[in-house]
Amino acid sequence: MITFRLDTRSGLAPYLQIVQQVRHALRLGLLDVGDQLPTIKDVVATLAINPNTVLKAYRDLEREGLIESRPGQGTFVTKTLAGPSIKSHAALRRSLDRWLKEALAAGLDEESITALFVDTLRHAAEEGVA
Amino acid sequence: MSTALETTSLGKRYGRLWALRDCFLQVPAGCVAALVGPNGAGKTTLLHLAVGLSRPTTGHVTVFGRTPRDGTAFLSMVGFLAQDHPLYRTFTVAEMLEMGHKLNPRWDASLAASRLQALTIPLEQKVGKLSGGQQSQVALALTLAKRPQILLLDEPLASLDPLARREFLQMLMTAVAEDGLTVLLSSHIITDLERVCDYLVILSGGRVQLAGEIDEISRRHKVLSGPRRDEEAVAAVHNVIEVNHTVRQTTLLVKVNGQLFDPSWDVHDVSLEDIVLAYLGQPPINDLAAGTRNHVEALV
Incomplete structure (x- = not known):
């Protein structure tokens, strides 16, 4: 089951953080159709967060057709965002691992690696590659 | 959405000084509202007027349509936790629970005991021997056992360390999730409010500067x-x-x-x-x- 975190310094509204974490998990295949999301009470008890916030996040996800709440049973995933590309994730992750090792060996720290990746991604997007 | 707490041109004057003035508020039912402002802004005055601990100089306040003058019908509906979470220090926790039971018509004894046991607070311990964080948890558990429809908390987090603050908020938020209760809490610690509250009232100089849903305000x-x-x-x-x-x-x-x-x-x-x-x-x-x-x- 997915566990939510809350970053109070992110500037992102708490309910959006939950929405984003669910979408992220769906995209990476960490959550699949039929999986159960934590109950509102569980999220509230672990994060010390307003139940209305969790409710709002779940409603947003339900409106997108990603989850469904079944009265008396809980909230379940009804659609995945992973798509057919999920099969290639493992191989891509391995080559990314290799690339990361190279970058670290070349003396880049985490911040430089992130900057380089984001910058390359943006360039690729501008040139219509990605 | 129905209104839990409503004030109409509410004001309170102490001598020549207005502690609160022209206060118009409509706090929706089921929300967790933060009352924010510097010291002397009128936060405690507003809370005291809302629970009937003091009488307004102007205007009036209603809680779910009732006024503090409605006596026990009003009091059983409202929970109030004062700033220094007052408890009888020489009582044991169990004796505090017994007192709550004797004084409140809708008392939920098992709820209070199970909440305190979950926090591993020993019921036979004298209240005065508990840590500040534990005392605040006992006080909150007592207030919740009364099964109020609205809970008003005056600076509940001010004296707590970060861990105790988190545990206090966990108990409070769980109660909101379980009972759908409305909460109005005053605070000058802003950082915790965004995860806990969905409604905000900013008070300053005895006047409401801003009131509304936090999402809308943002x-x-x-x-x-x-x-x-x-x-x-x-x-x-x-x-x-x-x-x-x-x-x-x-x-x-x-x-x-x-x-x-x-x-x-x-x-x-x-x-x-x-x-x-x-x-x-x-x-x-x-x-x-x-x-x-x-x-x-x-x-x-």
Whole structure:
């Protein structure tokens, strides 16, 4: 089951953080159709967060057709965002691992690696590659 | 959505000093509302008026349609936790629970005991021997066992360390999730509020500066930055809350009315904390009518 975190310094509204974490998990295949999301009470008890916030996040996800709440049973995933590309994730992750090792060996720290990746991604997007 | 707490031109004067003035509020049922303001802003005065601990000089307050004058019908509906979470220090925790049981018609004894056991607070311990965090948890458990429809908390987090604060909020939020209770809590710790509250009331100088749903407040407030210039054009349409000029740049914190059209401003989102601080740092400028009245009074 997915566990939510809350970053109070992110500037992102708490309910959006939950929405984003669910979408992220769906995209990476960490959550699949039929999986159960934590109950509102569980999220509230672990994060010390307003139940209305969790409710709002779940409603947003339900409106997108990603989850469904079944009265008396809980909230379940009804659609995945992973798509057919999920099969290639493992191989891509391995080559990314290799690339990361190279970058670290070349003396880049985490911040430089992130900057380089984001910058390359943006360039690729501008040139219509990605 | 129905209204849990409503005040109509509520005011309280102590001698010649107004502690609270012209207070109009409608706190929706089921929300967790934060009452924020500096010391002396009128937070405690508002809470005391709402639970009937003091009588208004002007206007009135109702909680779910009842006024504090309605006696026990009103009191059984309202839970109030005062600033120093008052408990009888020589009582054991079990004796405090027994007292609550004897004094309250709708007392839920098993709920209180199970909550305290979950926190591993020994029931046979004297209250005075508990840590500050545990005392606040006992006080909250007692207040919740009363099964109120609305809970008013005066600075519940002020004296707690970060861990105790988290545990206190966990108990409070769980109660909100289970019972759908409405909460109004005053605080000057802004950081915890965004995860806990969905409604905000900013009080300053005895007046309500801003009240509304936090999502709506966050959406309506923006920071505009651009080359140095006068803020008047913006102020004609929107409410300018805070103005900062450097030699080359002007930065405005603005409550947006409708759309922002001028593309020469860079528009940024602003954190709740910055919004609150901006309102607290200013004289009551969003309340233009009141501001004018103040001015007139000062002239007379």
